[in-house]
Amino acid sequence: MGSPGNETDEPLTPAGRLFLRPEMNQVIHCAMGLKHPIDVESVKSQARSSVMLTHPRFCSLMVRDTTGRERWRRTHIDLDSHFIVLDRPVSTLNDDESAVNQYLADMSTSSGLSYDKPLWEIHLLLAHKCVIFRVHHALGDGVSLMSMLLACCRREDDVNALPRIGSVGSRRNSEGGNRRGSWQWMKLLWGFLMMGWFTLVSVVEFVLRGLWVRDKETAISGGAGVELWPRMLATASFWLEDMKVVKKAVPGATINDVLFGVISSGLSRYLDHRSPNALQEGLRLTGVAMVNLRAQSGLQDLSDLMKDNSGSRWGNKFGMMLLPVYYHKSRSDPLQYLKRAKVMIDQKKHSLEAHFSYKIGYFVMTYLGSKAAGFLNYQIVCNTSFTISNIVGPQENLVVGVNPVTYMRVNSSTLPHALTMHMVSYAGRADMQILVAKNIIPDPEFLAKCFEEALLEMKEAAVAANKI
Template sequence: MESHIGESKETRANDPSSSSLSLCMGSSAADKFSDDPITPIGGFFLQPQMDQIIHCTMGFKNPIDIAAIKSHLKTSLLLSHPRFSSLMVRGPRGLKQWHRTSHVDVDHHVIVVHNPVTASSNFDHEAAVNTYLADLSTSSGLSADKPLWEFHLLMAHNCGVFRIHHALGDGASLMSLFSASFRGAEEEEKLPALGSVGKKKNRVNGEKGWWVLLIGFVGMVWFSLIFVVEFALRSLWVCDRKTEISGGDGVELWPRKLATARFKLQDMKLVKKSVPNATINDVLVGVVSAGLSRYLDHRTPNGLPEGLRITGVVLANLREQHRLQEQSDLMKSNSGSSWGNKFSTFLLPIYYKKSSETEPLEYLRRAKVIMDRKKQSLEAFFSYKIGCILMTYLGAEIATWLLYRIVCNTSFAISNILGPQEEIAVGGNPVTYLRVNTSSLPHALTMHMVSYVERADMQISVAKDIIPDPEFLAKGFEEALLDMKEAAHCETND
């Protein structure tokens, strides 16, 4: 949930991996050892305008042992997965396919960086790693001569960066595979506990229950119609008013900066209890709403119109089971939790409110109303199906152009991925933090949050010529959550 890699559009257009695809969409890539076609969604991420690489950053507790990490990778479940041991090749009809190789040379995939990264005069490891990631977002692609993944080891910063092409799978797939491949730090044979989202139980008892179902059905039809029409209009001409965070056509090639906002999951859970039936995602949207309002107050002293709409693109997991899955589930193409790119997008409207005049929990209440309507609708499902139909029958170029227009006509992108709830380890070295970001989009602002153990880190990637101070923005998000926590505590005491 997401070229973009520093080459000119012309150069990337000539890359053979960017050829258009027009295959029928399956639930995920097939689980064969023979050549498999690249699905339309996978092919979409190979298009020049939307070429995407996922960066998964791991901080290590102990100094990096290169030999131990290579040995772990060679014997891990990661290399047994077909996508991580397959090349992209051109098939008999000229279409791109996954071709399983007989041998993966780990030495060609592990990139060791010995020298420290210079981030600023006030050097620190986090800033240095974020500088490295920002450079990767616009300056370096993945070679088609080997499977489309790499593991960069930043020795001076005790950190590793997995670079995985989005055509291989989405964030939920990759997090599941990592959890299965990198066992818990305490017990190597134990699969780490995985985050989960509980399912709501619908009770249909008597006449009242059926009325509730009827009202819910009418609401689903109504909101689906409104949101799908709006989604279509966004792909054509409807766009946000320009603000201090707006991107646009070509911004994916602009230099990037990264900052990290750090949250405690316990704080988010406490805040969500202050509003009945709220979720962690509601809290996240509320935090983003409050943080962006603070940032716009900071950047626009003359103020903005109260209630100004700022629209984001949300990446949503479409799997039947939202929890992370074991490796055996990931390998089943007919599973509801199967491997691949099984996610969609929906539009998220948030509204500017002057931060000094708004009660903190009001942002959460507004976020819950918006998210409830989105969950009640079928917007994400329809956008996924329509995208597949467009890719299949009109070709990748037209489908990509339409989604590119949606990104250009909105103001930000955001995702939230459930991560392991217990500590994982690579080569016996415990992982202290887990973060995700992707290569650049036409948005000037993208946010990707991952929960790991008892914390949640959000990587904030910005076009630095538009948003020169992402650290201020990250601090605003952190303070917004703390303000909500304090307000929730006061309400509880009252």
């Protein structure tokens, strides 16, 4: 690890170095269920011929030079050392979903990936027909890694075609075309003023969260050291069509607005169950969300990500947002959760919060070092209540080799939060992995049910509103 520098070595990005810090060490797990039994040699053969084995990050060791600086060094790939094949059930639990979730939960608190080889593995759970890609966050963010994964798969309806890459949502058309009257300039000026105000508020909150301001203690609160506690994992499943029905009930709403409405409603339900009549109406719970900062939203074509001059470059290109949701006991109008979430997210969209957090993190890492940056991020996580991420996945069914993929789910290794949620959409469905510290949240399956019922309740309200 303390080897001398090499002319061909590449330095890690500041974000990559952050994810190697002990307090922020992050490994991403992507689980793909397959329809038919897994042919191990077929999967290895496909991996051997895939673009993954030509990608610089997947073919490099993480080393430290004599000054302690982290660098990528190209190396030969021993493919067999990256495959972990388990031919027996990984759990005594009866169903495959629960068994795989327990396996992922155990890995979330394990020792991580070996630095003796490139920082990725593929686990084949033969008894459960599941493939798990385990990749260190230092190699790239969710958008980069999902784009790489999809480049290794093919569409079920055309095994010679790559999956189509979607985006989070369509851009709203600007009203008024190219007119530039006085009203348009006033509107533009007002927009800049609002952006400045919301950005200032965000900057102040980031500073305070990094110092001492903390969410009020609730039944889902984590804190320093909780990243070491044992975990449990449950899955909440949603139909995208249901989310679209709810979205249409509130003009201008997006799928992300619906997601945060569901989280607010679901957490309110869960806290009612755990702490009946103990919480103040309107209590704020703050989430930490990662936001893609690339010029093009959603997933990118892998070739675009690999271009040095691309605005959608490979790596960790995301900012952080603090997204509050609020506890409300009354659920007389379920769509109120969506309306409140939309107002909050619209304000965030008018700010430069995500860009600011990226720049300040880059500055701290560059000039104060990884220890200071790791401490700052750790404090922000300790002073908030949960982590949430949402990645848009492929719109159509995929195959690995000739084996159809039945589901796609993502989670990561632990943080000081007692609750982390990662949602990925796949072929009309969205699965949210709910990773919890089991000594704080002992019933993640019930929490998952709270989220699922929250969406169904919103859908019923949206359908009823449309009929009036």
